[in-house]
Amino acid sequence: MFCPECGTENPDNARFCGNCRHPLATASDTPASQPSPPVVEIDSDPAAVSDGLKYGILFGTLFIPFLGLIMGIVYLLQDSTEAKKAVGKLWLYTSIAVMIFYLAFSGEF
Structure with missing residues (x-):
């Protein structure tokens, strides 16, 4: 699947573009038989020192x-x-x- 925003090729099950983070598909576009991919939580402050x-x-x-x-x-x-x-x-x-x-x-x- 190609991103409509930047044209980068992404996996067919990707929800967001790996390059520009543009949403690729809505919930209605996803077939009901396929489970949705897991959501990865992004750290609220990635610049902080652990x-x-x-x-x-x-x-x-x-x-x-x-x-x-x-x-x-x-x-x-x-x-x-x-x-x-x-x-x-x-x-x-x-x-x-x-x-x-x-x-x-x-x-x-």
Whole structure:
């Protein structure tokens, strides 16, 4: 089945175009004998950082401060959401604090 909006070829049972997300068929066009395809829930905020990544990098920063430094700078310099920038600040500030802590207790400070 071709999309009437952009012309992209899609599977015959597709409800939306895989390229432009234009609806391909209405409920009356679908035969009653075929079950409708499952609906996939899309995350409400796909740009948010998962808790696993957030705390994983934070934990790794305690042992390798440059990890938090680099990831913090990358997340702050990206053209991204405020949630990502907040996590970037957290990683950056934590890495700086850990570096100061290591320097203070290594006798180099």
